Amino acid sequence: MRTKLTKLLGISYPVLQGGMAWISDASLASAVSNAGGAGIISTGGRTTEYTRAEIRRCRTLTNKPFGVNVMLMAPNKEEIVEVICEEKPAFVTLGAGNPVPYFGKFHAAGIKVIPVVPNVRLAKRVEANGADAIVAEGMEAGGHIGSIATMPLMTQVIPEVAIPVVMAGGFADGRGLAAALIMGAAGVQMGTRFLVAEECPVHEKVKQCLLAATDTDSIVTGATIGGAVRGLRNKFSEEFVALELSGKATKEELLRKATGTNKLAAVDGDTEHGMMQAGQSLTPLKEIEPAAAILGRIVREAADLLTNAPARMR
C-alpha cells in the first residue's frame, strides 16, 4: 500500500502508532515498525537517559524506521531534542507547543519532522516553515486534544497543504484507514487502538477497562483550563469535570489535581484515581493481541475496501 507517507518514511503501510506518554516504549514501537507501520517512542515525562536507552533498545528490536515523540510542554524538551539529534531516529512527531524553532536542528541531523496540529492555520504555518508531513489530530483522539473533530479537519486541512497529511483521532479499523485515504490523507495515526496490543506496556488493569469500554465511555477533562485531555470515564475524570463545572476550584488547583494522573493510571494501574487517556473509538477494542495482528487486519480490510469500492456503490 503506497502513499506519500510510506514513500517519505520507507515503510510498507501508511499507519503510525502515535506517541503515548508513559506508555509507548521501544517494545510497542518496534512491534508496529516490524509489522510494516511506524512505531513512535514517547518521551513525555521521561528523562534524557530513558530517551537514549529506548531509542537504542528499539534499534536492537527492529531494523525498520521508527519515530520519537517530543511533548513541547516538557521542561526538559531542549535536552530531549539534543539526545534525539544524537541518536537519529527516522523521524520525530512534535506536539503541545511551537515546533518551528526545532525544525532546523532535526533536519541538520537528518531526521524527518512531523508536527501534530489541531487546525488549518497551524498546518499551513508548519508547512511554510519546512515540515516534512503533518499529523492533523481531531478531538476524538485520546490524550491532549484541540477543538475540531477529525472529519472537518480532514475536509479543511487536506486541500490546504501540499505535504503529506496523516489523520489522527478515532481511527481504529480498516474502514477508517480507507476513508482517510479516499479523502486524500497520506495515512492515519492511531493511539487508542494500540493500547490493547500485547506489546503495549500500559498497565493490565487499564487494558481491561479499555476492553470493557464502548463509544460513550470517554470524557474530556481540563477544557475549562485550556488543557483539554480525553480519557476514560472513571471516578477521577467524572469528579474532575464536576469540579471544573462547579467553578469552585481555581485553575491552579485544577492543574495540581490533574498532574501525575496519567502516570498513575498507565504505570501504577490506579484505574480509580488515575486518568486513563483514551479516544472515542473504544468499541473495536475487543481483545489483547499482537500489534502485527491489529495492523495486519486493518491494512487487509482497507485494501479490500479500496479495491472493491466501485462495486459497493452499484
Ligand SMILES: Cc1cc2nc3c(=O)[nH]c(=O)nc-3n(C[C@H](O)[C@H](O)[C@H](O)COP(=O)(O)O)c2cc1C
Ligand atoms: C494514552 C495516550 C497518551 C498520549 N500521549 C501523547 C503524547 O505524549 N504526545 C502526543 O503527541 N500525543 C499523545 N497522544 C495522542 C496520540 O499520539 C494519537 O495522536 C491519538 O491517540 C490518536 O487518536 P486515537 O486515540 O483516537 O487513536 C496520546 C494518546 C493516548 C491515547
